[in-house]
Amino acid sequence: MDDLIAERRSYVAGTWVDGDEPLAVENPADESHVTDVSVTPLAEIERAVTEARRCFDAGTWADTPPAERARVLHAFVDHIVAHRAAFVATMVAEAGQPAAFAERAQLGAGVALARGTIDLYLSMQHEDHNPLPVDDLLRGGAALSIRRHEPVGVVTAITPYNGAIIMAFQKLIPALMAGNSVILRPSPLTPISSLLFGAAADAAGLPAGTLSVVVEAGSIGAELLTSHPFVDMVSFTGSTAVGRRILAQAAPTVKRVALELGGKSAQIYLPDAVGRAPAGAAAVVAATAGQACVAATRMLVPQDHKDEVVEAVARAYAAITVGPPSDPTARMGPVINAAARERCERFVATAEEHGGKVAFGGGRPAGLDRGYYFEPTVLDLRDNTNPAAREEIFGPVISIIGYRDLDDAVHIANDSDYGLSGQVFGADVAAATAVARRLRTGAVNVNVGGMFSAYAPSGGYKQSGLGRERGPDGIRAFQEVKHLAISDPR
Template identity: 50%
Template sequence: MADHLEVAQLYVDGKFVDGRAPAFAVEDPATAEEFAHCPAASPDQFDEAVAAARRSFDAGVWASVPVPERVKVLAAMADELDGMRDDLLRTVVRETGTPVRIAGLMQVDMALEQARQLPALLATLPEWEHNELPLEAHIAGPTGRDVLTSVRRYEPCGVVAAITPYNFPLQPAVWKVFAALAAGCSVILRPSPLTPLSVLAFGVAADRAGLPPGVLAVVPEPGAEGAELLTSDPRVDCVSFTGSTAVGRRIAAQAAPTVKRLVLELGGKSVQLYLPDAVRNVAAGVGTVFASHAGQACSAQSRVLVPADALDAAVEQACAVARAMPVGDPQDPATVVGPLISAAQHDRVTGLVDDAVRAGARLAAGGRRPAHLPRGHYLEPTVLVVDDNANPIAQQEAFGPVVSIHGYRDLDEAVAIANDSQYGLSGGVYSADVRAGLDVARRIRSGTVLVNRPSANAYTPMGGIKQSGIGRERGVAGLREYQEIQHLVLGPLDSAG
């Protein structure tokens, strides 16, 4: 049995084709060894993918298909992905380093479930709605007896470039591809070069499900040349990107000359804010960060805020869970914390930890390579104690198994610390008094604030404010991102003018 999905070709204009650029290596972050090669699209193949998407959209081969029929095709595509579930799981574990005990749920099963839910949700939405005009605005003409009808119609926004991240290769791909396809768009999917293999399954599923030619392309590449073509090409109407804020800024600049629609889900530096009655739960919250793909999650609540008089107890809890977390081989069912994605990411995270200590943070646990793991990109779960929110670890996204703990005097200061960030993607407030937690959550400037527990599924929107992004993924709001609003006014001819 192969230990990963083996798809040797790109998917462009309804056909499997050889990549015309050299295939590139994919590394197993647990061993730092190459384990597979991925076919690569050349710049001219990106151009061909865009041309096919533009042609398919303008011809209406998919956009004009009634929503119920589109949903049936997408359900068949989801069935095909579900049939590859075991291969997808093995592939994701190898290419991301997510421990197998976690990858089944977080990486694969949630994605497969949402591939069904998103199109089904779109099918429940109205394709047109009356505008909310006052009664007198519906009356027109010299006699005042002619009736105008003013409606807004939702239509697909056009050709969508979907650019997905390395940390969760399947979930964001599902959010973008299945939402945009359900809306009637044509899509070019460009996966992260670090984790491209599992995403190749989308071409296989689309082909088997009978998606019309040109409606979906899957075009991996080792660099960024093709992605830059997608973000600047005037034939592309929308760019949907998940990744760092730095890259998001570049994409926005590249898309600006053609004024593309943008959906950008970018960086985060989320808080987990504990009210005094909930400090006993710090260990569980910190453990969740470490267990969430070694902290490589944009919504990881890596800033822990606790009452100042409970700081020592909170640090003790965090250190205990950091030292108890099994770190090791992702293939081992006992492992909870796997490796970082690459040597470069390992160096970046450890460099940030060093910068934090130089700026006055106290290293309370971790910060080093585990002694029993001489190869692979591993880092011990790390706890830093800070007393200044200007410290680099309190301001910069680590994207690793690192938390900082900061004491606050009162809730006003806690909210001020939480909001003192360029980011606003997610966060959490914890309290035995749910109403008190809600009161604090409403004061935090963030796209999502969880009170005591998470809730992330196809029906809930995901997205940020400030430099955490533009637009939303998932939910009704995420589906509408791939639609334009057309205003239609209907009235009798003799009332015109």
């Protein structure tokens, strides 16, 4: 695999580290062996934390002027861009993603996000006057009240397999730009591409200890990184179940925790917009095979239009070509592994047991004997109580549910443990926006599939997470707030 990223070892505090245990990486598109990656010994993960602490406490990176940090991080991004071809080939091989998705939605969007985040940080005030009533100033004996935003310290960044690179950019750049030291731990399912961040740190001249990238086959290292007393913050993107465990692991040392977790997002079609449903359904599964936490996998349509929408979406899914990234006609690839495919199969069967109907798909595509493929699947559900409408499936399965009126649509959308994202479509923009304001979710897209910008926040309500990434809030997430009360003793 000469076209892949060359380095197959961990990067710990400025050095490349060999391990005794190999981690075999599988290509989900054909079940072939991509390559082996050297697993980081637990002692080296401990060293990554210790060196991150030492580097931060010494102020090696944290005290570097913001303009200089920006220069180094632009060089960091430049190195990644220079290795674009290997980066994309690696993402395609280890995640089974279409090349266009790896190129645009991960690398291209990630680079734009990184540079935008650097610019946003430089445009923000990180120390400013904190207005107080005159009486408070006089009682306190202070002449100045200053609010200062400082780095949190040592940050653990844990990224998922479905968006390993875009999520790494989303965590690393604001954390590093704010002056923190970071240990990046990618998913064991897709570890290779993230190693380029170590090479970029080396090439850009990041001080040793500022960034480490560690690889593991299980979760022992991650547990160390979420519980170690030297770690000040954990930023995690992944399932709600794992997010709960991270909260528990971080609690004894009262770490700051930022979590972007699961979703069961709804896309609501007002009566004047049902014609847009097939395109909205296709967006759920195309490129990602439904493996996106923000995927709007619950489609809510007027009850008297439901049958026609189910038929139209089924036709749209029938037109989606499923295949490996090497097939230029394929619009949808595999899910990540056999367990993910079995989860799809199990939820389709459970949906039927609870009265749902399979309008299209529901099984493995014909003619694809190797690879973890599952058909784009349309479920016709009677109501929101069906397990397929309650749980995150994380595969190419959409559920269609009818609503009586807009109040009922809002009720159904909000009747979920999750609240990560949502969509509302309507020719009457004011009416659609009124519905959007009533949804209990971290983001709502009105007449658009979504917006991804360094200047716009993302994050969840309820069990979809804590905190925000991207935008000013995403930068502040990696900063502490210090209050300075200053008086002249003369």
